[in-house]
Amino acid sequence: MRDSTNLFKSDPGNTHQVRGWMGACHACMRYSEGQRKGDEALDLLREVSRRIRDGSARISEALSRMYQHKEAGDVDRARQETWDVLPVEAVPFYREIAEGQLEDMADEP
Numbered sequence: 001m002r003d004s005t006n007l008f009k010s011d012p013g014n015t016h017q018v019r020g021w022m023g024a025c026h027a028c029m030r031y032s033e034g035q036r037k038g039d040e041a042l043d044l045l046r047e048v049s050r051r052i053r054d055g056s057a058r059i060s061e062a063l064s065r066m067y068q069h070k071e072a073g074d075v076d077r078a079r080q081e082t083w084d085v086l087p088v089e090a091v092p093f094y095r096e097i098a099e100g101q102l103e104d105m106a107d108e109p
Contacts, residue, residue: 055091059098066101075108 062085069078082105085098 051090055089055094058085058089059094062098063101070105075105079105 066078066081082098082101089095
């Protein structure tokens with residue numbers, strides 16, 4: 001077995017072996033970079049999923065309370081339930097739902 005210090009000398013016999021190791025190291029670095037990007041993508045997907053889940057629950061509960069107040073004749077309270085969603089809602093679709101409900105109640109006393 002050769003001494004590892006000889007691998008980095010200009011010995012033509014070691015060039016193929018050194019290139020092989022360097023290629024393997026490069027492949028490992030690319031894999032690590034890809035793995036890191038994959039982890040970041042997975043983290044992003046988890047965050048999007050969390051926001052959708054939380055937003056869905058938030059808008060559903062707000063709409064339920066809003067309809068209860070409207071049925072009871074308390075339109076101001078119904079509006080407030082909807083307004084309370086807007087500052088915390090991160091999902092554009094759920095914001096649009098809340099804004100649409102506010103527009104629908106704009107003409108009500």
